[in-house]
Amino acid sequence: MAVAWQDELDAVRGRWVATAAQAPDLAGLRSIEVEALGKQGEVTLLVRKVATIAPEDRRAYGAAAAAVKAHVEQAIEARRHGLERAEIEAELADDSFDETLPAQSILGRNSRQGHSHPLTQVQAEVEAVFTSMGFHVLDYPEVESEFDNFEALNIPGWHPAREMQDTFWLQGGHLLRTHTSSGQVRAMHAFQAPFRAIFPGKVYRYEATDASHEHTFHQLEGLLIDRHVSVGHLLDSMRTLLSAILKRDVEVRLRPGYFPFVEPGFELDVQCQLCGGAGCSACKQSGWLELLPCGLVHPQVLRAGGLDPAEWQGWAFGLGLSRLVMMRFQVPDVRLLLSGDLRWLSQF
Ligand code: DAH
Numbered sequence: 001m002a003v004a005w006q007d008e009l010d011a012v013r014g015r016w017v018a019t020a021a022q023a024p025d026l027a028g029l030r031s032i033e034v035e036a037l038g039k040q041g042e043v044t045l046l047v048r049k050v051a052t053i054a055p056e057d058r059r060a061y062g063a064a065a066a067a068v069k070a071h072v073e074q075a076i077e078a079r080r081h082g083l084e085r086a087e088i089e090a091e092l093a094d095d096s097f098d099e100t101l102p103a104q105s106i107l108g109r110n111s112r113q114g115h116s117h118p119l120t121q122v123q124a125e126v127e128a129v130f131t132s133m134g135f136h137v138l139d140y141p142e143v144e145s146e147f148d149n150f151e152a153l154n155i156p157g158w159h160p161a162r163e164m165q166d167t168f169w170l171q172g173g174h175l176l177r178t179h180t181s182s183g184q185v186r187a188m189h190a191f192q193a194p195f196r197a198i199f200p201g202k203v204y205r206y207e208a209t210d211a212s213h214e215h216t217f218h219q220l221e222g223l224l225i226d227r228h229v230s231v232g233h234l235l236d237s238m239r240t241l242l243s244a245i246l247k248r249d250v251e252v253r254l255r256p257g258y259f260p261f262v263e264p265g266f267e268l269d270v271q272c273q274l275c276g277g278a279g280c281s282a283c284k285q286s287g288w289l290e291l292l293p294c295g296l297v298h299p300q301v302l303r304a305g306g307l308d309p310a311e312w313q314g315w316a317f318g319l320g321l322s323r324l325v326m327m328r329f330q331v332p333d334v335r336l337l338l339s340g341d342l343r344w345l346s347q348f
Helices: 004-021 026-037 042-052 055-093 103-107 118-131 160-164 180-190 231-246 299-304 321-329
Strands: 143-145 174-176 195-204 216-226 252-256 262-271 288-297 313-320
Touching: 004 026, 004 042, 004 055, 026 042, 026 055, 042 055, 118 195, 118 216, 118 231, 118 321, 180 195, 180 216, 180 299, 180 313, 216 288, 216 321, 231 252, 231 262, 231 288, 231 313, 288 299, 288 321, 313 321
Parallel strands: none
Antiparallel strands: 143 174, 195 216, 216 313, 252 262, 262 288, 288 313
């Protein structure tokens, strides 16, 4: 027996499938979806009507109503797909779209452009100068053994020089390196003499911070091992390096300085960049600025590195990279360097 509800279901399905196919745009399609499939939608109500059907027909009705619902859903989905495609095609066909505009203009707002940190910039320049002179650029651990940071550098536990570098101690005799000199003996073991290398990196000191002291800062160590190395060679290498970095011929001078791992040890001063040596407030009227400590590698350190001091000599220096950045960019407070403050960083 043909049942009346079957005709009704067919009619509803036909109507909504046709309506969906003709939806003018996505917004129109959404309201059609609500009218058909929403809580009070016509199709939804038809499905619910199963409760009013004669018990012997219920199973057939339920299946038929579910099929109508599935059909209508499919029709809506198909139309949505078609409309979205058309929208994209219209956008692409629109000549007013200028694909050569930078992305930030398309977004309609300025996105911040990143750049490398001033420390990274200066470090890259120093590395370029040294690699052009045949130096390797090495990377050593920030967590070091007491041996590499102190003992190998002729600073045994009882040595008063330990007091000069307040240390962050870790468990198991490890520490955060207090200077990049901790790489010296590692480098000697890693390379056959003669060799030349620099090793830049972060170092740590357990100390109170102020405008010129920071618990974390950057150094760049230089080490050259060869036969017949002299103070004259060291001095000339430093003059070449600093002229390249400061971009003009510079005058340097050595003063005696004490570091257990060099003998003799020096403080190297550079002629004040601001007054040209005449004396000003930046150089405390002396005409000179203290720039880096250096010296000839101590025989004990060569031995710790497996080198015979009768055959091999060397020079070393510890450049304060943070200090150099401060000099170059006239930064008044070392704590700005690692502050991560974009208001400050975005100037560079
Ligand atoms: N490591 C020393 C420090 O951080 C600096 C230093 C002095 C490094 C003399 C050297 C050197 O290579 O020869 O205080």
